[in-house]
Amino acid sequence: MRIAVLEDDPDQQAFIAACLAPDGHRLTGLERAVDLRRWIQLEPFDLLILDWFLPDATGLEVLEHLRHGQSWMQPVLFITARHQPGDVVLALEAGADDFLHKPLNPEELRARVKALGRRLVQPPAGSVLELGCYRLCRSRREATVDGRPVSLTEREYQLVNLFFSHPGQLLSRAFLMELVWGLSGDVQTRTLDTHISRLRRKLGLDGSQGLRLRSIYQYGYRLEEVGRKEGGVIASVGTDAR
Template sequence: MHIGVLEDDLDQQAFIEHCLIAAGHCVALFARASELTRAIRQQTFDLLIIDWRLPDSCGMDVVGHLRQHESWKGPILFITASQGEDNVVRALEQGADDFLAKPLRPKELIARVSALGRRAGYTPPRPAAACPEAFTLHTDEHYISVAGQPVNLTEREYRLAALFFSKIGELITRPHLLELVWGIKGDVSTRTVDTHVSRLRRKLELDGRHGLRLRSVYQSGYRMETCQAVNTEREAE
């Protein structure tokens, strides 16, 4: 799922992001309510996770605003350090679909997210093909090793690569990449996507030599494919 997370604490952000990405989800992080409000007008999210205490608003007010003024129909998981019954009731009355108290526990967080997704009708994609041993994703440090050698990537390059690695064998369209990685939705030039993919292909040697090939699909997008590892020339870009 594509999940928006509204949490201003950077440690909590990193923790939630790590849990969700490890479970195969795509994550967009926001520290302020105004950032999330702008984002949902431009992007498509399957689920939102919203913290109570925020620098520019109250999480409960954000939930109410999304339901009443932004026409947000998707599931919302509300998180807070408070476990009082009145707070749980108030969050649910404002429009939250579930409530989770801090400190968050990884397995419970993923289970609640999965349950909300099922209730909303989200169908998980088929399991991705196994990633060849030559590639290692270091999710905490946001870099990738190829044949034991670390490859420095920009934050956007890492997010792009992580998306491809999570969907081996699946076609990902350019507009979908723009929406998930760049946060841009609509009729926008996709040249920037092609440029980043070309750079990523070079950096990670995704030409088949290590068992993975990042292929262009004419007029559609890209597909990460497994193949027999061979010492081959790099794919033309």
């Protein structure tokens, strides 16, 4: 499974990774809630291991946002050094699927993760996105057009994944910069615009293949579906959602 570990203690992250290493899971260690917010948009994680105390939020706040703000349905394993009687109830009511106290027992951790893996409710990391003649394989991080593989850099792949995951939605430059580059605030967008230009060229996202990556003046970009007939475009489909 592809597992996100939101834990601000590097030693604890390393310990969890060592415990789960025999089972061949792919772990991404994160230290702040804002990091998870970014990565959850870029990676189809199968499971989240979530600590109670974080530098910029509580685990309960993170869980509430995931379940209600992003409708994230994959299993969550809550871990904490707290031993208050009501902690387990709070975590489960917030949407956790299981709960472990620190210090973690390696064998118990492995067993709980395996059990949660059986609860997956969506296609795992190997899921494929298909839009018309375009196909994005997330497990191999590959894109094809009419079966033809297209070479993409890591940042280009992340952008394509975002646009293909939100077709028809207007995504702001600030949103794209924060998720792909981890930047926020007053930053130059020239780098983003250059990447978008390359994507249009590499993938033919000019409408000729049924999809158009459209620039929205002074705001951002939207991936639109277009239909073609003799004489031009029939229609563009898309709603401003961000």
